[in-house]
Amino acid sequence: MAYLELDHLSKAFGPFQAVADFSLDVARGEFVSLLGPSGCGKTTTLQMIAGFEEPTSGTIRLNGRDLSGVAARDRGLGIVFQTYALFPHMTVAENVGFGLDMRKVRGKERKRRIAAALELVHLSHLAGRHPRQLSGGQRQRVALARALVIEPELLLLDEPLSNLDAKLREEMQLELRRIQQEAGVTTLLVTHDQNEAMALSDRIAVMHAGTLVQEAAPFEAYERPTTAFASAFLGKSNAIHGRYEGPEFVTKDGVRLAAPAPAADGAGAAGDVMLALRPERILFVEEADAVVSGKVVERVFLGDQWLFKVATPVGELLVTRRNGGHAEPEPGATVHLAWAADHLRVLAPEAAA
Amino acid sequence: MNPFLLSAPALALFGVMLVVPLIMTFILSFHSFGFYTGIEFTFGLHNYIDVLTDDYFYEIFGRTFAIALAVTVICVIIGTPMAFFLQRMRAWTRSIMVLIVLGPLLVSVVVRTLGWMILLGNNGVINSALMDMGLLTSPFRMMYTSGGIVVALAHVMVPFMVLAVWAALQRQDPATIAAAESLGARRSTIFRRVVLPQAMPGILSGSLIVFSLSASSFATPSLIGGRRVKVVATTVYDEFLNTLNWPLGAAIAIILLVAVLVIMVTWNRVVERQFAGVFQ
Numbered sequence: 142m143a144y145l146e147l148d149h150l151s152k153a154f155g156p157f158q159a160v161a162d163f164s165l166d167v168a169r170g171e172f173v174s175l176l177g178p179s180g181c182g183k184t185t186t187l188q189m190i191a192g193f194e195e196p197t198s199g200t201i202r203l204n205g206r207d208l209s210g211v212a213a214r215d216r217g218l219g220i221v222f223q224t225y226a227l228f229p230h231m232t233v234a235e236n237v238g239f240g241l242d243m244r245k246v247r248g249k250e251r252k253r254r255i256a257a258a259l260e261l262v263h264l265s266h267l268a269g270r271h272p273r274q275l276s277g278g279q280r281q282r283v284a285l286a287r288a289l290v291i292e293p294e295l296l297l298l299d300e301p302l303s304n305l306d307a308k309l310r311e312e313m314q315l316e317l318r319r320i321q322q323e324a325g326v327t328t329l330l331v332t333h334d335q336n337e338a339m340a341l342s343d344r345i346a347v348m349h350a351g352t353l354v355q356e357a358a359p360f361e362a363y364e365r366p367t368t369a370f371a372s373a374f375l376g377k378s379n380a381i382h383g384r385y386e387g388p389e390f391v392t393k394d395g396v397r398l399a400a401p402a403p404a405a406d407g408a409g410a411a412g413d414v415m416l417a418l419r420p421e422r423i424l425f426v427e428e429a430d431a432v433v434s435g436k437v438v439e440r441v442f443l444g445d446q447w448l449f450k451v452a453t454p455v456g457e458l459l460v461t462r463r464n465g466g467h468a469e470p471e472p473g474a475t476v477h478l479a480w481a482a483d484h485l486r487v488l489a490p491e492a493a494a
Numbered sequence: 495m496n497p498f499l500l501s502a503p504a505l506a507l508f509g510v511m512l513v514v515p516l517i518m519t520f521i522l523s524f525h526s527f528g529f530y531t532g533i534e535f536t537f538g539l540h541n542y543i544d545v546l547t548d549d550y551f552y553e554i555f556g557r558t559f560a561i562a563l564a565v566t567v568i569c570v571i572i573g574t575p576m577a578f579f580l581q582r583m584r585a586w587t588r589s590i591m592v593l594i595v596l597g598p599l600l601v602s603v604v605v606r607t608l609g610w611m612i613l614l615g616n617n618g619v620i621n622s623a624l625m626d627m628g629l630l631t632s633p634f635r636m637m638y639t640s641g642g643i644v645v646a647l648a649h650v651m652v653p654f655m656v657l658a659v660w661a662a663l664q665r666q667d668p669a670t671i672a673a674a675e676s677l678g679a680r681r682s683t684i685f686r687r688v689v690l691p692q693a694m695p696g697i698l699s700g701s702l703i704v705f706s707l708s709a710s711s712f713a714t715p716s717l718i719g720g721r722r723v724k725v726v727a728t729t730v731y732d733e734f735l736n737t738l739n740w741p742l743g744a745a746i747a748i749i750l751l752v753a754v755l756v757i758m759v760t761w762n763r764v765v766e767r768q769f770a771g772v773f774q
């Protein structure tokens with residue numbers, strides 16, 4: 142039996158279905174990310190687990206205990222809010238100690254646990270400061286320490302890194318992973334940042350419009366997205382629309398491509414399908430080896446890599462190339478592209494995608 | 495444009511309306527007064543010495559600050575929870591409530607105080623009702639007492655407190671309440687340990703406003719206190735208009751001003767030090 146079980150969870154705000162039939166199992170000690178675009182119901186799901194929103198239907202079980210009807214304050218979960226929600230009138234140590242006070246942990250034991258929690262987030266030297274005197278990253282870590290000091294059964298994080306600048310965010314990602322593993326706490330992270338989800342989690346649950354779209358390990362989710370939405374949301378992806386004619390794939394403009402055989406039961410068995418292709422799997426080759434040729438429409442320099450938009454007979458393709466330190470084709474140049482057929486993923490085209 | 499130039503009209507108005515009369519009062523307080531000679535343009539501290547060595551004035555100052563303190567405490571006790579409930583209301587009920595809270599300020603001070611006189615008098619509504627019910631045999635005196643002044647002043651001062659605290663509550667992150675709840679705090683603990691301390695800047699500014707307005711208020715104490723219960727402002731008025739001893743009246747007014755300033759600055763310091771985290 143899973144440690145945390147979300148069982149057919151739904152939440153409606155009036156006529157609006159914010160979360161629909163959402164089921165997810167999380168094992169003890171696991172780090173799972175809820176990943177999805179803004180407004181897809183991530184926070185709502187988290188709030189239902191935390192006890193701040195009542196599910197319209199469905200159940201939440203934690204360690205075998207049904208949480209419905211249990212007040213937020215009795216659930217014993219550690220929550221890190223997007224705004225950190227530190228108590229501005231208390232010092233760092235008092236913030237961390239608040240949960241202990243509520244649990245009537247006093248004296249030496251209280252001191253020891255505050256010190257241990259601050260040690261864990263490397264903030265022992267700032268125990269006497271007020272939150273206003275801290276940087277964003279430091280506040281973030283105080284919020285983590287405050288949530289972890291009560292030894293929660295479950296740690297909930299709602300976009301904890303979204304207020305930080307890019308560099309600090311990367312540092313904090315490593316830091317968060319380390320802290321989670323040291324504390325060994327089961328963690329559910331909500332984010333709309335796919336890099337964050339992939340960097341941190343053991344498993345990613347991709348959400349779209351209130352429903353669970355895919356649930357897999359980061360590498361698996363990236364390599365084998367099961368829907369067009371998941372493929373487009375997790376990293377960049379090219380979509381090539383067409384259909385199978387016998388064993389051959391023909392694009393909607395009539396170009397024949399070598400493609401993996403469609404799964405017998407799933408997408409592509411009949412009708413329109415979509416091939417998904419990662420931009421970094423497309424290579425620049427000699428004309429003789431080309432799968433398709435095209436003209437560079439746009440070129441963007443991203444530092445460690447180049448991003449090309451190439452107009453080809455199969456549609457516009459995004460291509461990324463590692464910056465090897467030499468000149469790359471200019472916009473307007475003709476380039477020849479190739480890829481291995483087994484990098485293509487066969488998916489059902491999505492109406493909304 | 496230069497910001498100084500932009501604020502020049504306001505500064506000019508401020509100068510003419512406030513600074514000039516204040517300086518003139520200050521100068522006046524050093525002159526002396528004779529029954530037959532009127533104001534003499536001497537220069538000395540005798541008015542201050544007169545006030546500071548006379549028990550009569552100590553009593554009046556003591557009463558004034560006691561009334562102002564009582565009004566402030568009552569306003570904090572009533573106004574803070576009111577602001578808290580206001581904050582948690584839905585938008586449209588809130589706008590109605592704000593109007594009700596502001597009500598006392600929309601009524602002229604004379605009308606409002608006459609209303610209190612009707613209520614508090616020996617033959618007033620409250621006493622008559624209590625006697626008709628048989629709870630009192632003789633009327634309980636409320637008119638011409640400090641208590642009556644406190645009640646009538648608190649009535650008009652509460653809106654200032656509510657608005658000041660409400661502004662502070664709006665600045666606080668509602669997620670801190672959720673955070674406290676998730677850490678296991680009950681409602682009352684959340685109010686006491688999370689909401690209230692964060693509302694301190696509002697309580698502080700509200701109490702500063704209420705205290706200084708109460709200590710210097712004139713109309714309400716003069717109507718409800720009458721000739722019997724004098725406060726500083728009514729004493730100054732009497733010196734100016736009855737005794738015609740303007741220099742003494744000016745000295746009393748200056749002492750009141752300085753005393754109120756000292757109290758406010760001290761109170762400000764104490765609260766800011768106590769709740770260092772929420773100020774800045």
Ligand SMILES: Nc1ncnc2c1ncn2[C@@H]1O[C@H](COP(=O)(O)OP(=O)(O)OP(=O)(O)O)[C@@H](O)[C@H]1O
Binds near residue numbers: 181183
């Ligand atoms: N109290 C509410 N009443 C009505 N609709 C709501 C309420 N709370 C959330 N919603 C709606 O539910 C949907 C999901 O909201 P939610 O906050 O869960 O999104 P999210 O995935 O966390 O998005 P973001 O990444 O922007 O935080 C949104 O469309 C939102 O407008």
Ligand SMILES: [Mg+2]
Binds near residue numbers: 183184185
């Ligand atoms: Mg959200």
